[in-house]
Amino acid sequence: MRYLMMSKGSDTPPDEKLFTEMAAFIEEMSAAGILLATGGLDPVGIRVASKGDEITITDGPFTEAKEAVAGFALVEVRSREELLELSRRFRRIVGDGESFIHQVF
Amino acid sequence: MxxxxxxxxxxxxxxxxxxxxxxxxxxxxxxxxxxxxxxxxxxxxxxxxxxxxxxxxxxxxxxxxxxxxxxxxxxxxxxxxxxxxxxxxxxxxxxxxxxxxxxxxxxxxxxxxxxxxxxxxxxxxxxxxxxxxxxxxxxxxxxxxxxxxxxxxxxxxxxxxxxxxxxxxxxxxxxxxxxxxxxxxxxxxxxxxxxxxxxxxxxxxxxxRLLAELAPSEAEVHGLVALMEIQASRSAARTGPSGEPVQLHEQNRGRWDQLLIRRGFQAMLRARATGGTPGPYMLQAAIAVTHAQARGAAETDWARIAALYDLLVRLLPTPVVHLNRAVAVGMAHGPAAGLDLVEPLLSDPALRDYHLLPSVRGDLLERLGRHAEARVEFTRAAALTRNAAERDFLLRRADATGSGQAAGHLRPEPGTLGQAAQRFLASQDLTPATVRSYTQTLTRLRRSLGDRLPLTGLTPAHVSRVFTTTWQEAAPSTWNRHRATVRSFSAWLGGEDLAALLPRRREEPRAHTPVDNTILDELHDLPLRERTLWHLLRESGAPVTTVLALNVEDLDLDDRTASNGVSWRKHTARLLPALIAGRPSGPLFLTDRRAGPGATDVCPHTGRRRLSYERAEYLFKQASGGLTLSRLRRRAGQNSRIVINVGR
Structure with a gap:
C-alpha cells in the first residue's frame, strides 16, 4: 500500500548533520524499494478556486512558513506498522515538528 | 500500538x-x-x-x-x-x-x-x-x-x-x-x-529494486526492474469491473501508473548505460517500454516491437515467445504474416492445450475475414482456459464473430466434430472396451480441434496435426490403435479417409531384441542393481515380474539357478554376490531408500522395499532412451544392438 507523507516546515534551520542523515535515509529507503518519490515544496504556492463558471487564481503565501507543507514523500509499504516505523525514523532525523500521512488509493 | x-x-x-x-x-x-x-x-x-x-x-x-x-x-x-x-x-x-x-x-x-x-x-x-x-x-x-x-x-x-x-x-x-x-x-x-x-x-x-542497488553494473538486473515496474504499472487497468481480463490494447491507459512507468524508463536508461548486448530481460523490458510510450493502442510502434521479438526469440526460443512474436508481426505486417508464424506452432506439443494459441489464431483469422475458422478457434480457446472470466470473454468473441450464431454454451451442435463424435460412440454395437478406446482418441481430437469444428472443415491435415502433437513419441501399437479409431470414425461418417496422412507404424514383437552383452558390460557408471537386473533379464529370458519377485533365499549361486526355474550365466553370476552383499534372505532387488512405516514386502536386513516394476521400467527407459525392459529378454535368432545411453 502507498502512503503520501507531508511534513510541515520547522523553526530551526536545517544544519549539516540533518542534511547528511537525511541523504543517507533517503538513499537507504530508495535502495530498499520503499521510497518511490520525494521532494520539497515551495512555500509560496498558487491557489486556484472555482465557483460556478468563475475561476480565481491567487498567488501565495497563505500561511506562516511553519504551517505550510514543506516536503512530501510517497512510500510503498506492506503494512501500517511499517509506515509508522518509517515515519518514526524520519521524525527522529528532522527534529521537532509534524507530518501528515494519507493512504493513496 | x-x-x-x-x-x-x-x-x-x-x-x-x-x-x-x-x-x-x-x-x-x-x-x-x-x-x-x-x-x-x-x-x-x-x-x-x-x-x-x-x-x-x-x-x-x-x-x-x-x-x-x-x-x-x-x-x-x-x-x-x-x-x-x-x-x-x-x-x-x-x-x-x-x-x-x-x-x-x-x-x-x-x-x-x-x-x-x-x-x-x-x-x-x-x-x-x-x-x-x-x-x-x-x-x-x-x-x-x-x-x-x-x-x-x-x-x-x-x-x-x-x-x-x-x-x-x-x-x-x-x-x-x-x-x-x-x-x-x-x-x-x-x-x-x-x-x-x-x-x-x-x-x-x-x-x-534492492538488487539493482547492490549490483548496479549488471544490465540485466536493471532490465528486470524496468520490466517489472512497467508491467506493474498496468495492474489497475488489466481487469475489468467484474474481474475479467482486459487485453493490453483495450486497456484504459489513463489508469496506468505513470510513476511506475517513469521508474521503469529510468531503470531502462540505467540498463542501457551499462552497455553490452541486451539480454532477455532487457529485450522484454524494451518491448514493455515501447507499449508504455504509445499514447493509445493505435499509436503502438508494432514494427519496433516485432523487431525486438526477432532478437528475443533467438535468446529465449520458447513457444510462448514465438507466439507473442507472431502477434507482434501480425500487428506490424498484417494478419497473414502473423498467421504464417502461428501455423508451425500448431504442431508444438508444448502448446497443445495452451488457450492463447487458438485465441491468437482466431484473432488473426478474423482479421483475414475467415470468420467460420475464427469462431472455431475462439470456442476451442474457451474450452481450454481454466479461468472463468477469460472463458466468458472468449465465448463472447466467438459469438461476435462472423455468422452471428449464438455460441454461449459449449454443447456440441449438429454437423460439428463434437456432436458427430458423441453420435458415433453411441450409435454402434461397440463393446465397452472399444468405446473406452475410441473415447480416448476422440476426446483428444475434440479437445485439440474444438467441438464446434464443422465436419466439412475437418481434414486429414487437422487429424495429422493432433497425432503429431500428441502421439508422436508413443509406442507404435498406441499410434496404430488411435489411427484405427480415426479410420472407423471416417468410415462411419462416410467421407474421406481422415487417417490418410497417418502412416501405419510397424509394430515390433513384444519381447525380442537382446542387448549385446559387450554393451551392457560397458555400463560401469550405472548402479550395480540396474546392471545385475538387466543382465539377469537378458541371460534368463524370464518375464520381468518373475525376476523382480526373486528372493535371496531362492538363489543357488553355484548352480546359477533359482528355485522358480530362472537361470543365468556368467555376467549375472559375476555381479550377484556384490548385490546380495551377505543378505541371507529378503527381496533380491531393492529400492534406494528405506520404506516408510507399515510397508509390506520389505527386506528384513536393510528395511528397503522390493523394487517395483514401474520403477525398474523407468530406470531402464531413462538409460536406454525409452526402451521397455521386456526388450531385454533373449529370443532365438535375434541379435540387434541397442545402444544404451550411459550419460542419462
Missing part, C-alpha cells in the same frame, strides 16, 4: 541485513537465522516495556552478534584457529553481504520452489505463514521447504561469497529468475480466485 506488530515491521526492514552479517560470521545460514530469531524474541520480550529503541536495527544486530560470538566461543575449543579468523571480521561492515545472501538463497543446487521460499524468508523477512498464503500452499509445506533448503546448502557446502567470472552470469540469472517468478506468481496468478496477488508483486519489486 501493538508492540508485536511493530517488532514485526522492524524485522521485515532489518532481517536481511542481520542474517547476511551473521551468515558471514558463522558460515551457516540456518544457524544465522536461528541467532537472528533469538534476537527477535529478545526484542519481543523487552520492547513492550522499554519502548522501541532509537535504532532498532542496530539493537537487533548487537544482540544477535552477541549470541553468535557466544556460539563461536563454545565451538572454539574444537576449532580454535578457524573461529579466531572468522570472528575478527565485523558482521555489519560489508554492504555486499545482502547480495551474497541473495546469491545463496537462489543457489542452483536448490529446487526452484525452495529458492523462492528461502528468498522470501531471508530477504523479504516473511514468515512461513505469509509465504504459504501467497502461494496457496500449507504453512507446513513452506516450513519444510525452508528447512530442506538450509540442509541442502549445508550439505553441498555452498560458500557465502560473490560469484565471479563465467559463474556470475549463471548465478545471476538464477537470482533474476527467482525474482521474476515471484513477480509473475503475483501478477498473473495461475490458480485461485484472483487474477492478481498484489503482495507478491510488491515483494518482487522490492527485491528487484
Amino acid at each position: 501493538d508492540a508485536a506488530r511493530t517488532v514485526d515491521a522492524v524485522w521485515k526492514f532489518e532481517s536481511a541485513k542481520i542474517i547476511a552479517g551473521l551468515t558471514r560470521l558463522v558460515h551457516d545460514v540456518g544457524l544465522a537465522e536461528e541467532l537472528a530469531q533469538d534476537a527477535l524474541v529478545a526484542a519481543l520480550e523487552q520492547w513492550p516495556e522499554s519502548g522501541v529503541p532509537g535504532n532498532p536495527g542496530a539493537w537487533l544486530m548487537t544482540i544477535a552478534k552477541r549470541r553468535a560470538i557466544d556460539h563461536l566461543r563454545r565451538t572454539r575449543r574444537l576449532q580454535p584457529l578457524e573461529e579466531e579468523r572468522r570472528e575478527s571480521r565485523d558482521p555489519d561492515a560489508d554492504p555486499d553481504d545482502v547480495l551474497r545472501l541473495m546469491f545463496l538463497s537462489c543457489h542452483p543446487v536448490l529446487p526452484t520452489t525452495h529458492r523462492v521460499a528461502l528468498t522470501l524468508r531471508l530477504l523479504g523477512g516473511l514468515t512461513a505463514g505469509e509465504i504459504a498464503r501467497a502461494f496457496l500452499v500449507t504453512e507446513q509445506t513452506v516450513t519444510q521447504r525452508i528447512a530442506d533448503a538450509k540442509r541442502l546448502l549445508a550439505a553441498e557446502q555452498v560458500a557465502f561469497d560473490l560469484p565471479a567470472g563465467p559463474e556470475l552470469a549463471d548465478r545471476l540469472s538464477s537470482v533474476l529468475g527467482v525474482v521474476y517468478l515471484i513477480f509473475n506468481e503475483g501478477y498473473s496468478a495461475t490458480s485461485g480466485d484472483d487474477l492478481m496477488r498484489p503482495g507478491l508483486v510488491h515483494e518482487a519489486l522490492r527485491l528487484g
Whole structure:
C-alpha cells in the first residue's frame, strides 16, 4: 500500500548533520524499494478556486512558513506498522515538528 | 500500538541485513537465522516495556552478534584457529553481504520452489505463514521447504561469497529468475480466485529494486526492474469491473501508473548505460517500454516491437515467445504474416492445450475475414482456459464473430466434430472396451480441434496435426490403435479417409531384441542393481515380474539357478554376490531408500522395499532412451544392438 507523507516546515534551520542523515535515509529507503518519490515544496504556492463558471487564481503565501507543507514523500509499504516505523525514523532525523500521512488509493 | 506488530515491521526492514552479517560470521545460514530469531524474541520480550529503541536495527544486530560470538566461543575449543579468523571480521561492515545472501538463497543446487521460499524468508523477512498464503500452499509445506533448503546448502557446502567470472552470469540469472517468478506468481496468478496477488508483486519489486542497488553494473538486473515496474504499472487497468481480463490494447491507459512507468524508463536508461548486448530481460523490458510510450493502442510502434521479438526469440526460443512474436508481426505486417508464424506452432506439443494459441489464431483469422475458422478457434480457446472470466470473454468473441450464431454454451451442435463424435460412440454395437478406446482418441481430437469444428472443415491435415502433437513419441501399437479409431470414425461418417496422412507404424514383437552383452558390460557408471537386473533379464529370458519377485533365499549361486526355474550365466553370476552383499534372505532387488512405516514386502536386513516394476521400467527407459525392459529378454535368432545411453 502507498502512503503520501507531508511534513510541515520547522523553526530551526536545517544544519549539516540533518542534511547528511537525511541523504543517507533517503538513499537507504530508495535502495530498499520503499521510497518511490520525494521532494520539497515551495512555500509560496498558487491557489486556484472555482465557483460556478468563475475561476480565481491567487498567488501565495497563505500561511506562516511553519504551517505550510514543506516536503512530501510517497512510500510503498506492506503494512501500517511499517509506515509508522518509517515515519518514526524520519521524525527522529528532522527534529521537532509534524507530518501528515494519507493512504493513496 | 501493538508492540508485536511493530517488532514485526522492524524485522521485515532489518532481517536481511542481520542474517547476511551473521551468515558471514558463522558460515551457516540456518544457524544465522536461528541467532537472528533469538534476537527477535529478545526484542519481543523487552520492547513492550522499554519502548522501541532509537535504532532498532542496530539493537537487533548487537544482540544477535552477541549470541553468535557466544556460539563461536563454545565451538572454539574444537576449532580454535578457524573461529579466531572468522570472528575478527565485523558482521555489519560489508554492504555486499545482502547480495551474497541473495546469491545463496537462489543457489542452483536448490529446487526452484525452495529458492523462492528461502528468498522470501531471508530477504523479504516473511514468515512461513505469509509465504504459504501467497502461494496457496500449507504453512507446513513452506516450513519444510525452508528447512530442506538450509540442509541442502549445508550439505553441498555452498560458500557465502560473490560469484565471479563465467559463474556470475549463471548465478545471476538464477537470482533474476527467482525474482521474476515471484513477480509473475503475483501478477498473473495461475490458480485461485484472483487474477492478481498484489503482495507478491510488491515483494518482487522490492527485491528487484534492492538488487539493482547492490549490483548496479549488471544490465540485466536493471532490465528486470524496468520490466517489472512497467508491467506493474498496468495492474489497475488489466481487469475489468467484474474481474475479467482486459487485453493490453483495450486497456484504459489513463489508469496506468505513470510513476511506475517513469521508474521503469529510468531503470531502462540505467540498463542501457551499462552497455553490452541486451539480454532477455532487457529485450522484454524494451518491448514493455515501447507499449508504455504509445499514447493509445493505435499509436503502438508494432514494427519496433516485432523487431525486438526477432532478437528475443533467438535468446529465449520458447513457444510462448514465438507466439507473442507472431502477434507482434501480425500487428506490424498484417494478419497473414502473423498467421504464417502461428501455423508451425500448431504442431508444438508444448502448446497443445495452451488457450492463447487458438485465441491468437482466431484473432488473426478474423482479421483475414475467415470468420467460420475464427469462431472455431475462439470456442476451442474457451474450452481450454481454466479461468472463468477469460472463458466468458472468449465465448463472447466467438459469438461476435462472423455468422452471428449464438455460441454461449459449449454443447456440441449438429454437423460439428463434437456432436458427430458423441453420435458415433453411441450409435454402434461397440463393446465397452472399444468405446473406452475410441473415447480416448476422440476426446483428444475434440479437445485439440474444438467441438464446434464443422465436419466439412475437418481434414486429414487437422487429424495429422493432433497425432503429431500428441502421439508422436508413443509406442507404435498406441499410434496404430488411435489411427484405427480415426479410420472407423471416417468410415462411419462416410467421407474421406481422415487417417490418410497417418502412416501405419510397424509394430515390433513384444519381447525380442537382446542387448549385446559387450554393451551392457560397458555400463560401469550405472548402479550395480540396474546392471545385475538387466543382465539377469537378458541371460534368463524370464518375464520381468518373475525376476523382480526373486528372493535371496531362492538363489543357488553355484548352480546359477533359482528355485522358480530362472537361470543365468556368467555376467549375472559375476555381479550377484556384490548385490546380495551377505543378505541371507529378503527381496533380491531393492529400492534406494528405506520404506516408510507399515510397508509390506520389505527386506528384513536393510528395511528397503522390493523394487517395483514401474520403477525398474523407468530406470531402464531413462538409460536406454525409452526402451521397455521386456526388450531385454533373449529370443532365438535375434541379435540387434541397442545402444544404451550411459550419460542419462
